[in-house]
Amino acid sequence: MTNVELKDDEKRLLQGEMGEIQRLAMTWITEMASIAGAEELIDLDGTGDFHSPQTTMTLRYGFTLEQLEELVSTGAKFKIPTFANKSPFNEMSPVHGWEGCDMLCRYTGKDRFDDPKFHDYAMHEDFYRLFRKMGMMTSHSCANYLTVGFLPTIGQHCAWNESSAVPYCNAVLGARTNIDGSFATCFLGKAPYYDMHITENRYATVLVKSERLIQSDTEWDVFGFAVGEDAGVAVPCLTGTARPNTTQFSKLNAAMNTGGAVRMYHIPGSTPEAPSIEAAFNGIAPKRVITIGERELKATYEKLNYRAADKVDMVYLGCPHLNIVELMQIAGKLEGKRVKIPVWIMTTPWLYDVAKNLGYLKIFTDAGAKLMDGTCPAAMGGLPDYVKSFACDSAKQAYYITGCYADDPISVCYGNRDDCIDAALTGVWRGEWR
Numbered sequence: 001m002t003n004v005e006l007k008d009d010e011k012r013l014l015q016g017e018m019g020e021i022q023r024l025a026m027t028w029i030t031e032m033a034s035i036a037g038a039e040e041l042i043d044l045d046g047t048g049d050f051h052s053p054q055t056t057m058t059l060r061y062g063f064t065l066e067q068l069e070e071l072v073s074t075g076a077k078f079k080i081p082t083f084a085n086k087s088p089f090n091e092m093s094p095v096h097g098w099e100g101c102d103m104l105c106r107y108t109g110k111d112r113f114d115d116p117k118f119h120d121y122a123m124h125e126d127f128y129r130l131f132r133k134m135g136m137m138t139s140h141s142c143a144n145y146l147t148v149g150f151l152p153t154i155g156q157h158c159a160w161n162e163s164s165a166v167p168y169c170n171a172v173l174g175a176r177t178n179i180d181g182s183f184a185t186c187f188l189g190k191a192p193y194y195d196m197h198i199t200e201n202r203y204a205t206v207l208v209k210s211e212r213l214i215q216s217d218t219e220w221d222v223f224g225f226a227v228g229e230d231a232g233v234a235v236p237c238l239t240g241t242a243r244p245n246t247t248q249f250s251k252l253n254a255a256m257n258t259g260g261a262v263r264m265y266h267i268p269g270s271t272p273e274a275p276s277i278e279a280a281f282n283g284i285a286p287k288r289v290i291t292i293g294e295r296e297l298k299a300t301y302e303k304l305n306y307r308a309a310d311k312v313d314m315v316y317l318g319c320p321h322l323n324i325v326e327l328m329q330i331a332g333k334l335e336g337k338r339v340k341i342p343v344w345i346m347t348t349p350w351l352y353d354v355a356k357n358l359g360y361l362k363i364f365t366d367a368g369a370k371l372m373d374g375t376c377p378a379a380m381g382g383l384p385d386y387v388k389s390f391a392c393d394s395a396k397q398a399y400y401i402t403g404c405y406a407d408d409p410i411s412v413c414y415g416n417r418d419d420c421i422d423a424a425l426t427g428v429w430r431g432e433w434r
């Protein structure tokens with residue numbers, strides 16, 4: 001089955017000497033390692049996150065609630081600090097703000113996200129109650145790194161499970177992860193040792209030269225998507241940019257891992273493993289040079305902004321989930337105003353409470369906008385039925401909300417946050433690439 005070299009404790013886990021769920025978890029990890037071509041497993045010393053019980057492991061290696069109850073009764077704990085990703089797969093209900101969202105669950109085809117019974121069911125509290133006993137912190141976000149206050153440090157091995165977050169772990173924090181956050185990896189504290197866990201794979205191979213100084217949030221978003229499309233699975237070294245802030249890193253990560261599969265990159269002088277271009281490449285010449293100029297940026301913006309009309313039915317802000325500074329900035333723009341069309345403002349459940357304490361929730365509510373958390377339209381599988389034209393400021397959301405999920409094509413107005421807020425106040429799109 002596998003050519004993975006297992007240590008003694010791993011063999012015992014695989015043979016079921018430590019319990020049935022442990023055996024299932026180790027079987028899953030070794031099969032994953034075998035598929036990935038890993039020759040051994042790494043003991044994790046960082047943090048982990050994973051989605052719902054259903055994506056904990058595959059159905060083939062899943063376990064029942066009763067088995068989990070039994071495991072918890074033995075005092076079993078996650079081996080590493082473990083956080084919950086978005087609320088459960090298949091029914092990605094918002095944790096807060098779901099009331100009145102007027103949205104059908106497209107996965108079941110009959111339930112509504114604003115039905116209290118469906119919301120309670122969709123939160124899978126039966127599983128999460130037990131996961132909490134095992135030490136999980138149920139933060140329910142794709143952007144846990146914005147919230148949890150406990151981040152892995154440079155060189156630590158992690159098991160994260162979110163495409164937009166994985167580059168944050170690797171490139172921004174200098175910790176190491178593949179997309180391998182799961183019940184199995186977090187519970188056993190082990191993961192296949194391949195790709196981003198290995199130093200040699202983390203050096204840049206592609207040099208990206210930007211001809212325009214990348215500095216605004218939207219420039220980072222568009223630039224990230226363009227780089228991702230060209231770089232694919234390579235590790236790029238980005239030059240010709242300003243120094244990104246936290247919002248911009250989030251946007252860049254989400255966009256690069258949507259346009260392509262960039263899970264690690266370097267910005268010399270900004271990311272920790274690249275004090276210089278030479279260090280980013282480990283002294284080896286780039287295999288390829290990508291130049292991104294005005295033409296490429298504008299073409300990418302226009303590709304993402306495939307609107308059919310200027311009328312907007314709904315505005316969405318919050319992909320990845322908004323950080324507290326973004327919430328403060330949006331509150332400043334909406335204070336004392338009234339939106340004309342539905343507006344969803346999405347953050348993490350923990351920041352929802354902070355926003356409430358700081359008075360932003362009241363500002364949003366008074367303006368007629370909706371503060372929500374823990375999910376997004378793409379994760380919910382679409383939009384309310386009345387939405388035929390949608391405005392957002394995220395390349396990732398613009399990409400996922402169209403062909404991937406919606407039954408009918410949606411007209412997407414993509415642009416910067418001010419353009420989206422203008423659309424919220426007027427119902428009309430006036431954004432453009434600037």
Ligand code: F3S
Binds near residue numbers: 086
């Ligand atoms: Fe998060 Fe949804 Fe974007 S899960 S990264 S807000 S597509």
